Amino acid sequence: xxxxxxxxxxxxxxxxxxxxxxxxxxxxxxxxxxxxxxxxxxxxxxxxxxxxxxxxxxxxxxxxxxxxxxxxxxxxxxxxxxxxxxxxxxxxxxxxxxxxxxxxxxxxxxxxxxxxxxxxxxxxxxxxxxxxxxxxxxxxxxxxxxxxxxxxxxxxxxxxxxxxxxxxxxxxxxxxxxxxxxxxxxxxxxxxxxxxxxxxxxxxxxxxxxxxxxxxxxxxxxxxxxxxxxxxxxxxxxxxxxxxxxxxxxxxxxxxxxxxxxxxxxxxxxxxxxxxxxxxxxxxxxxxxxxxxxxxxxxxxxxxxxxxxxxxxxxxxxxxxxxxxxxxxxxxxxxxxxxxxxxxxxxxxxxxxxxxxxxxxxxxxxxxxxxxxxxxxxxxxxxxxxxxxxxxxxxxxxxxxxxxxxxxxxxxxxxxxxxxxxxxxxxxxxxxxxxxxxxxxxxxxxxxxxxxxxxxxxxxxxxxxxxxxxxxxxxxxxxxxx
Ligand code: FUB
Numbered sequence: 001x002x003x004x005x006x007x008x009x010x011x012x013x014x015x016x017x018x019x020x021x022x023x024x025x026x027x028x029x030x031x032x033x034x035x036x037x038x039x040x041x042x043x044x045x046x047x048x049x050x051x052x053x054x055x056x057x058x059x060x061x062x063x064x065x066x067x068x069x070x071x072x073x074x075x076x077x078x079x080x081x082x083x084x085x086x087x088x089x090x091x092x093x094x095x096x097x098x099x100x101x102x103x104x105x106x107x108x109x110x111x112x113x114x115x116x117x118x119x120x121x122x123x124x125x126x127x128x129x130x131x132x133x134x135x136x137x138x139x140x141x142x143x144x145x146x147x148x149x150x151x152x153x154x155x156x157x158x159x160x161x162x163x164x165x166x167x168x169x170x171x172x173x174x175x176x177x178x179x180x181x182x183x184x185x186x187x188x189x190x191x192x193x194x195x196x197x198x199x200x201x202x203x204x205x206x207x208x209x210x211x212x213x214x215x216x217x218x219x220x221x222x223x224x225x226x227x228x229x230x231x232x233x234x235x236x237x238x239x240x241x242x243x244x245x246x247x248x249x250x251x252x253x254x255x256x257x258x259x260x261x262x263x264x265x266x267x268x269x270x271x272x273x274x275x276x277x278x279x280x281x282x283x284x285x286x287x288x289x290x291x292x293x294x295x296x297x298x299x300x301x302x303x304x305x306x307x308x309x310x311x312x313x314x315x316x317x318x319x320x321x322x323x324x325x326x327x328x329x330x331x332x333x334x335x336x337x338x339x340x341x342x343x344x345x346x347x348x349x350x351x352x353x354x355x356x357x358x359x360x361x362x363x364x365x366x367x368x369x370x371x372x373x374x375x376x377x378x379x380x381x382x383x384x385x386x387x388x389x390x391x392x393x394x395x396x397x398x399x400x401x402x403x404x405x406x407x408x409x410x411x412x413x414x415x416x417x418x419x420x421x422x423x424x425x426x427x428x429x430x431x432x433x434x435x436x437x438x439x440x441x442x443x444x445x446x447x448x449x450x451x452x453x454x455x456x457x458x459x460x461x462x463x464x465x466x467x468x469x470x471x472x473x474x475x476x477x478x479x480x481x482x
Contacts, residue, residue, distance in 0.1 A: 004057035004329045005344040007295065007305035009049055011389035012036070012378065016294040016304030017083035017279040019145070019217060023094070023114035026050045027285060029292060029306060030086045030096070036382035038302045042080035042101070044382070048115060053285055056329040065116030066096060066109055072120065073103040081107075083215065083279055086114070087146040087153060095121070095190045097144035097155065102171055104133045106141045106157060108191050122191040124155065132157070132193065136175060139182035139197050143279070146186075147218045149225070149245045153186040155193070156200065156216040160232065181216045181229060183246045200227065201248040202240045209233040210251065217281035218245060221289075222317055228255065228281050235259055235275035235356065237293055239282070239319060252318035255282065256293040256309060259354065263321050268356075272324065272347045272401070272430075274375065276301040276357040282311065282319070289313070290329065291322050297376035297389075299369050301357045305376075325403045333404040333461040335481075336411060342400055342476040343376055343389040347430065347465065350374060351397020374398045374476075390446075391476040394468040396422075400476055401430055404461040412482035414451040415466065418443045422470020426454055430465050440470070446477040 009015060014034035021028050028050040035043035048062040068078045084098040089110075096109040096118045109118035124132040124141070133141025140159035147154045158181035161168055182197035205211050215230035215237070224241040227249045231238045236257040240249035254262045258278050259271030266272075276296035282289055289311040294304040308329050309322035326344040327334050334340070348354065350373045357369070370393075377392035378384075391400055415424060417440050424438040435454040441447070456462055468474055 001055050002057040003334055004327070005334075005341075006307040006309075006324070006326055006328050006346060007343075008056070008308055008329050009059055009306055011341065011343045012380075012383055013049070013305070014297070014303050014382075015047070015049070015306050017215070018292045018294065018306045019085045019281050020283040020290070020292045021086060021114070022053065022283065022285070023088065025053055026114075027053060027056065027283070028086075028114050030084050031306060032081065032083050034303050036298060036303050036378060038382075039300070040080060041302055042082055043302075046081060046084060046098075050115070056285070056331075062115045065111070066098070066118040068100065070109065070118075070120045071100050071103070071107045073105055073107075073123070074100040077102065079103060083143045085145045085217070087148050089153065089190055090188060094118075095146065097124070097146050099142050099144060104141060104172065105131045106133065106144050110190070122189075124186070124191055124193065126193055126196075132197070133177070134175065137178050138175075139178050139180070143214050143216060145217045147245060149220065152245075153190065154183055154218065154245045155186050156181060156183050156218060157197070158182045158200070158212065158214070158216055160211070160213050181212045181227075198246060200246070202227065202251055203248060204240075204251040206251070210238055210254075214277075215279035219282050221282075224317065225249075226282065230278050233261075234277050235261060237278050237280055237291065241318060254321040255311065255319055256280065256291045256322050256324075258293065258295050258324070260324050263323055269353060271354050271356075272349065274348060274354045274357055274373070276304070289319065291319075295324075295376075296357050298378075299357065299366060299373070299375045323403075327404065333406045336405045336408040336462060337481050339478055339480045340402065341389065341478050342391045344402065345376075345391060345400040346403055347399065347401025348374055348376070348391065349399050351395065374400070388477070390478070393473050394476055395473050396469060396471065397467065399430065399465055399467040401463065401465040403463045405464070405481065406462070407458045407460055408456055408462060409458040410453055410455045411462070412451050412453055413438065413479060414482075415440070415449045415479045416446045416477040417449065417474045418446045418477070419474035420470055420472020422468055422472060422474060424449075425467040425469060426452070427465040427467065428456065428463055440474060446475070448480075451482065
């Protein structure tokens with residue numbers, strides 16, 4: 001079996017908003033599809049990947065499962081398709097729910113297999129036929145999640161935008177919509193709402209930052225229903241428990257934060273990587289719970305990549321916040337011998353820390369970030385077979401960290417970099433003692449450095465942090481553990 005990393009899909013694939021589902025003993029992740037280099041969300045058509053449950057490293061590509069132009073409301077403008085979800089209907093077929101940006105609707109498509117291809121079926125509508133999202137006080141037709149329970153298909157939608165945001169006026173005009181998460185049940189035609197949407201109540205949020213913002217998702221955990229969502233803080237996924245699919249729910253804490261903010265009391269200024277929006281869900285695979293979420297790359301929130309981590313439980317059955325690692329689905333630390341791409345770093349900071357990527361990263365803000373900070377990036381165009389994602393633009397003090405490798409007493413280590421000369425300080429603990437330094441020569445193409453020895457304690461799994469010291473800039477491609 002191969003090893004599996006974070007991101008868990010090939011490094012040229014940009015699938016955020018992943019909803020993991022198990023159908024017929026395979027794990028499928030349905031998500032949006034970003035385009036590397038784009039200046040907006042979800043520019044590509046939906047594609048699908050799956051893996052067998054007994055080998056989560058063996059991801060298979062199923063190709064395009066649904067195109068933007070298949071929705072009749074979206075033919076002309078080809079608006080991006082935002083976060084989708086899939087459920088199996090009572091008829092055994094598979095139903096895909098999605099929100100085509102700018103159409104004020106939730107689309108429904110159907111397929112005979114979980115692998116698609118999906119064909120357009122209709123839009124979610126009120127009993128009298130008005131589309132959901134086009135009637136006064138409807139919830140925002142955004143981020144649908146679907147779940148079959150108690151002989152009903154539950155549909156969750158919602159968004160809590162700032163009412164002053166310009167795009168709301170542009171897209172929804174004068175219709176006053178209800179903020180927050182909402183739920184309804186669907187008729188067996190999978191399009192008609194059985195009742196008006198009700199607000200999903202979540203009590204016990206410790207502060208407004210942890211309230212619902214977007215990305216509703218639902219799963220059954222033991223005898224509880226677990227409502228998952230992206231909070232107002234935006235970079236984190238939170239969870240809440242309830243006795244019924246429609247709630248009410250009680251807040252239970254953060255599941256994943258794409259800067260590890262909140263983990264062991266970490267605050268925003270010490271985020272371990274470049275944060276941005278987050279969206280995902282949980283699933284039990286072979287007896288273990290996992291959170292699927294996404295990280296940011298390329299200085300923007302428009303090139304997001306799926307990551308997954310194992311979850312641990314609290315005594316009351318709720319989940320502890322996961323830690324971002326380089327190897328979430330691997331089931332054990334990575335081998336301490338071999339060549340690893342720098343793109344699997346779970347820690348990436350500049351000499352002055354990392355920042356939150358904004359939804360609008362055009363203009364000065366974007367340029368400022370691009371000049372001062374490192375980022376996961378690639379040289380090639382979107383979806384080239386092996387564009388070779390790497391860490392771009394490390395300057396003095398910039399650090400890439402990798403967790404975890406199997407214990408070792410010592411390791412020989414070399415790196416592949418390009419750019420200016422300088423050195424890498426190697427540590428096992430960020431801010432800890434320097435174990436050794438690696439001299440980096442000036443190179444136009446990626447070249448291997450000298451090999452150095454680092455002494456470790458063989459008692460625990462290994463973390464590795466590489467901090468660039470120098471006056472220039474380097475790109476970090478990979479490293480070899482020997
Ligand atoms: O991917 C587009 C949008 O970004 C999703 O619909 C939101 O949940 C956020 O992840």
